[in-house]
Structures are given as structure tokens and as C-alpha cells.
Amino acid sequence: MAVAVVVPTLARMLALSRRHPVSPLLSITSFRRFYRGDSPTDSQKDMIEIPLPPWQERTDESIETKRARLLYESRKRGMLENCILLSLFAKEYLHRLTEEQLNLYDRLINEPSNDWDIYYWATEAKPAPEIFENEVMALLRDFAKNKNKEQRLRAPDLEYLFEKPR
Secondary structure, X not given: OHHHHHHHHHXXXXXXXXXXXXXXXXXXXXXXXXXXXXXXXXXXXXXXXOOOOOOOOOOOOOHHHHHHHHHHHHHOOOOHHHHHHHHHHHHHHOOOOOHHHHHHHHHHHHOOOOHHHHHHHHOOOOOXXXXXXXXXXXXXXXXXXXXXXXXXXXXXXXXXXXXXXX
8 A cells, every 4th residue: 555655656666756856845835935135026025024022121130240141142143254253342441341332242242133234334345223323333344454464264162161251
């Protein structure tokens, strides 16, 4: 009985594979949704917007805990470019920032739902919204310019966590 079911399926897959150069398995189920890029003709009607809870400032944590959390969140991003940029920025500046500046940095890296926005704002490819135009954004933009021409190919090793701040 099982052979009777498998044989027609295999026959159909072989027939499909002759007609389509792509995998016959992909032809059996139709996937309509795929990324089309930022085409000007894309209506984006098939985009799914996932609602995120609003960002809330954490007032119940010590400054040491906040620094440790922000250090971790700077290293673990959704995209490699921001992992590198933000983790190196955190290594350089996090221990020097005041509590108010830490709150601004916290809002910057945690409120936007799209990591690409943060990257574009930091590299000045796109203007940042008014709420993020502050001294921390200015520091991040200056850091992103890499005026010393440092080689920034990966996030820093964690040994610096045990060094005394400069």
C-alpha cells in the first residue's frame, strides 16, 4: 500500500523536474513570499509587520548592571555590521559614559526595531529621527568614521572586559 502512494509522487516529481530546472520539491508546494529588495515598484502589501512592545527605560538596575547589559546587547545584534560597529564602540566608550548617556545609548540600540536603521544613522547614510539626535549619536557617528583607519573586521575579544578602563 505504501509503495502505491510513493510511486505516483515520485513519478510526479520526475515529471516536474523535467519541466523545471529547479528542485522538484520546490515545485510541489508553491512559495509565493520572498524578498524582492527595495524595488520602487514593490507595493509591500505582502509584508508582515510584527508589532513589538514599546521600549521602556529600565530604572531598576544599577549603573554597573546597565553597562554589562549594554555591552552584551552591543555584541549580540541582528547583523554583523552592527555587531562589529557597536561592540567596538562599546569597548571604547561604554565605561566613560554618564548614566544619562547610557540611557540615550540604551534607547538608541533597543528602541528601533530594525538594525539597518541604526547602521544607516551611524554611517550617515540616512538622517536619524529627532529623538535619536543627541551626544551619543554624535559620538557613534564620529566613531563610525574611523578617523584612525583601524582595521575593524570583527568584534573585539572578551579579554578587554578584565582590563582596567583607559
